Amino acid sequence: MKKKVIGIDLGTTNSLVSFYDGNSATVIEDKFGKITPSIVSYLDNGAAIVGHRAKDLLKSNPKRTIYSVKRFMGKSSTDIKTDFSHLPYKINTSEDGIVRIDFDNLSLTAPEISARILEQLKRKAETHFGEALTDCVITVPAYFNDAERQATQFAGKLAGLNVLKIINEPTAAALAYGLDKKENATIVVYDFGGGTFDVSILKLNDGIFEVLSTNGDTQLGGDDLDLALIDHIASQLRLTEEQKHTDHIFEYLRQVAEKTKIRLSEMEQIELFIKIPNTPIKGSLRITRSEFNEAISSIIKRTKRAVKQAVKDADLAFEDIDEVILVGGSTRVPFVREEVENWFGKTPHTHINPDEVVAIGAAIQGAILSGDIQETVLLDVCPLSLGMETMGGVVEKFIMRNSKIPCYATETFTTHVDNQTAVSIHILQGEREFATDCTSLGKFSLSGIEPAIAGMPRIEVKFQIDANGVLNVSATNLNTHHSQEINVKPHLGLTDEIVEQMLLDSFTHMKEDMDSRMLQDTKTEAEAVILATKRQLEDYSELLSSEEIESIHLSIKELSDAISNSTDRKLITGLTESLDKESQNFAEKIMNQTIKTVLEHKHIQDI
Amino acid sequence: MSVLNSIYNHHTKLLIRNPEISTYFDLYECTTNLAPSKEHLESIYYSLSKYIHPDLFQNASEEQKALSNYYSELLNNGIKTLKNVFKTADYWLNLHTLRDTTNNRVPPEIMGHVFEIQEILSEDARTDDQKEELEDYIEHFEGLETKLKKQLLSLFEEHKINSDIPNENVAQLINALLNTYSYIEKLISQMEDALDS
Numbered sequence: 001m002k003k004k005v006i007g008i009d010l011g012t013t014n015s016l017v018s019f020y021d022g023n024s025a026t027v028i029e030d031k032f033g034k035i036t037p038s039i040v041s042y043l044d045n046g047a048a049i050v051g052h053r054a055k056d057l058l059k060s061n062p063k064r065t066i067y068s069v070k071r072f073m074g075k076s077s078t079d080i081k082t083d084f085s086h087l088p089y090k091i092n093t094s095e096d097g098i099v100r101i102d103f104d105n106l107s108l109t110a111p112e113i114s115a116r117i118l119e120q121l122k123r124k125a126e127t128h129f130g131e132a133l134t135d136c137v138i139t140v141p142a143y144f145n146d147a148e149r150q151a152t153q154f155a156g157k158l159a160g161l162n163v164l165k166i167i168n169e170p171t172a173a174a175l176a177y178g179l180d181k182k183e184n185a186t187i188v189v190y191d192f193g194g195g196t197f198d199v200s201i202l203k204l205n206d207g208i209f210e211v212l213s214t215n216g217d218t219q220l221g222g223d224d225l226d227l228a229l230i231d232h233i234a235s236q237l238r239l240t241e242e243q244k245h246t247d248h249i250f251e252y253l254r255q256v257a258e259k260t261k262i263r264l265s266e267m268e269q270i271e272l273f274i275k276i277p278n279t280p281i282k283g284s285l286r287i288t289r290s291e292f293n294e295a296i297s298s299i300i301k302r303t304k305r306a307v308k309q310a311v312k313d314a315d316l317a318f319e320d321i322d323e324v325i326l327v328g329g330s331t332r333v334p335f336v337r338e339e340v341e342n343w344f345g346k347t348p349h350t351h352i353n354p355d356e357v358v359a360i361g362a363a364i365q366g367a368i369l370s371g372d373i374q375e376t377v378l379l380d381v382c383p384l385s386l387g388m389e390t391m392g393g394v395v396e397k398f399i400m401r402n403s404k405i406p407c408y409a410t411e412t413f414t415t416h417v418d419n420q421t422a423v424s425i426h427i428l429q430g431e432r433e434f435a436t437d438c439t440s441l442g443k444f445s446l447s448g449i450e451p452a453i454a455g456m457p458r459i460e461v462k463f464q465i466d467a468n469g470v471l472n473v474s475a476t477n478l479n480t481h482h483s484q485e486i487n488v489k490p491h492l493g494l495t496d497e498i499v500e501q502m503l504l505d506s507f508t509h510m511k512e513d514m515d516s517r518m519l520q521d522t523k524t525e526a527e528a529v530i531l532a533t534k535r536q537l538e539d540y541s542e543l544l545s546s547e548e549i550e551s552i553h554l555s556i557k558e559l560s561d562a563i564s565n566s567t568d569r570k571l572i573t574g575l576t577e578s579l580d581k582e583s584q585n586f587a588e589k590i591m592n593q594t595i596k597t598v599l600e601h602k603h604i605q606d607i
Numbered sequence: 608m609s610v611l612n613s614i615y616n617h618h619t620k621l622l623i624r625n626p627e628i629s630t631y632f633d634l635y636e637c638t639t640n641l642a643p644s645k646e647h648l649e650s651i652y653y654s655l656s657k658y659i660h661p662d663l664f665q666n667a668s669e670e671q672k673a674l675s676n677y678y679s680e681l682l683n684n685g686i687k688t689l690k691n692v693f694k695t696a697d698y699w700l701n702l703h704t705l706r707d708t709t710n711n712r713v714p715p716e717i718m719g720h721v722f723e724i725q726e727i728l729s730e731d732a733r734t735d736d737q738k739e740e741l742e743d744y745i746e747h748f749e750g751l752e753t754k755l756k757k758q759l760l761s762l763f764e765e766h767k768i769n770s771d772i773p774n775e776n777v778a779q780l781i782n783a784l785l786n787t788y789s790y791i792e793k794l795i796s797q798m799e800d801a802l803d804s
Contacts, residue, residue, distance in 0.1 A: 164665060208653055369665040377660045404683035406661060406676050466676065467661040
């Protein structure tokens with residue numbers, strides 16, 4: 001039997017998990033729905049709460065509740081150029097180059113936090129199928145660089161997943177839309193998500209999905225639309241910069257802005273009444289859609305620049321595009337849709353839910369890998385050029401952006417002084433001319449060169465980008481034919497020891513988190529039973545004797561105390577069951593009474 | 608036998624290691640014509656991709672995975688190279704270790720222009736007139752590239768060039784032509800960067 005391969009859309013704001021059932025791809029749903037918010041909240045004992053429950057903790061536990069962690073995947077301290085002071089949690093750009101998120105007693109990297117989200121999605125799929133699942137396809141923004149892709153793969157590993165393939169989000173969307181289409185077409189996918197923007201141009205040719213070019217901005221997304229709106233609201237309220245950036249004020253405004261953005265997608269204008277708790281800040285505002293459009297127009301212009309470049313790189317013009325696909329929650333904003341439609345003169349496809357389309361594509365790619373779908377193949381490209389630092393800090397590119405993958409390039413190195421035994425190589429990714437403006441993927445040294453006259457040794461270094469877009473490097477001494485694999489440090493400064501420790505920690509935390517989550521589930525269920533019983537008491541207490549009422553009140557108190565003070569899941573489950581039993585007896589009495597009331601005053605022939 | 612049949616067994620659906628398919632010319636069936644048409648290249652590219660892409664060998668043996676990767680790399684690098692006659696010539700000379708980039712001085716025919724261009728490029732900011740001048744130069748040099756392309760194709764035809772080892776005189780002529788092209792290409796790129804900034 002073929003192994004199941006799940007598809008995962010690991011988004012900045014929300015994540016989804018999907019599968020292909022032999023006929024179509026479906027997003028897996030649990031009691032909270034299809035979407036799992038990409039939010040992780042760390043409790044005092046270090047355990048992690050993920051998703052909807054973590055979202056509920058954003059206000060009460062802001063410094064330990066992490067959202068938009070995807071923005072930090074694969075980033076080193078030197079990459080953090082955007083101002084993240086607005087985030088309620090603390091970003092630590094340490095001297096060792098590793099970006100960490102710090103709170104009281106914990107210091108975690110982005111892959112470790114993302115791993116919690118992936119674990120949750122894995123569990124969601126496992127609960128759905130009732131079996132253990134490990135094989136998966138994870139989507140990433142097309143414009144993710146090698147470090148960002150490797151960080152995603154690493155997060156998957158930490159979550160106990162076997163990441164068969166990393167695919168680009170716009171490509172996944174095209175797969176979702178194009179599965180039944182076998183005719184030729186040129187497609188543009190405009191993917192504006194919560195925290196990233198991507199555009200890809202694809203050619204569909206008899207079951208082959210060929211990516212022609214890709215472009216984007218990994219630091220631009222729906223969050224930026226919210227920020228633009230926060231600035232607008234703050235300026236209307238005449239808030240100072242200091243006030244605006246106060247943690248709880250900012251969080252309040254962020255939530256208002258998010259809701260306003262959604263409401264303005266349906267209404268021309270909205271009225272807001274703002275009253276920020278524990279502050280004198282309050283006021284009534286009216287925000288129109290055109291004010292919102294104006295606030296975000298510079299952001300949409302930034303996306304157009306990337307679109308133009310992608311079209312140019314594909315050697316096409318705007319009028320050559322046959323189909324336009326919109327992906328990502330931010331494309332629900334009417335102004336975004338109108339603008340894209342104007343650029344291409346085509347009505348964009350939006351019939352697949354933009355929140356789900358990437359996950360659906362990931363499941364389809366999973367089915368291609370497992371062999372469930374045949375005669376469809378995806379030909380992808382690398383989004384950024386790869387090069388190395390040469391004299392004067394200039395970058396010499398050896399694999400150009402939008403090269404079809406897998407691909408390779410070779411460079412031959414030699415020594416510059418007599419008896420030199422090592423050559424240092426600095427690998428970079430990006431389009432800029434100077435090393436300082438590109439992303440450093442790693443430095444390595446070709447050592448063990450036999451002492452010889454300068455220029456005599458010849459070492460051929462092969463740079464390979466695999467079908468996942470991940471870089472592998474190997475070197476061969478052309479004189480001795482001795483080969484060696486080179487490890488280009490994948491996790492931006494994380495040593496092998498740290499990586500090993502993280503893997504160990506992930507297994508330890510998995511147990512803690514599982515316990516925590518189960519306890520949380522038990523408490524939620526208990527609260528639901530208490531609430532239902534209290535409502536019954538309010539409406540039908542006359543059906544019970546005073547002893548029965550007292551007994552139920554006592555059970556409610558015992559269970560409430562256990563919820564507040566105990567971490568003993570068995571105790572809470574036992575108390576819940578006993579209250580539930582009492583409430584069931586009560587429910588029977590209510591039912592009997594209801595039937596009796598209905599039957600009263602009716603003749604037998606009316607029934 | 609088509610190239611697909613020589614590297615892929617349709618019955619077993621397995622790839623075959625074929626030492627005779629080791630260059631872009633072998634894979635794209637153009638050993639006797641180093642400047643194949645775009646249609647010919649794309650037809651081979653798509654038909655092979657459907658059988659050899661690494662995604663199709665996810666559950667295969669390590670050897671099959673490595674073969675799939677090897678042929679896919681050859682296919683992807685090959686189409687990029689063979690679609691461009693300058694890259695093709697460069698690859699061909701490199702294949703026979705005859706590529707010589709040591710003579711990369713400014714081509715005499717463009718020497719005069721180069722001084723003027725460098726002067727404009729060295730400015731911190733450029734006037735609209737200077738930008739227009741750069742655009743004119745780009746157009747002029749792109750015209751030169753087209754001429755070089757024609758010369759290269761004529762050399763291919765005149766000397767009945769195939770994928771075998773070239774004679775040294777022909778190699779020398781092509782090396783000179785490629786060096787001029789490479790210089791012009793770099794200059795155009797510098798001017799485009801200056802205009803973009």
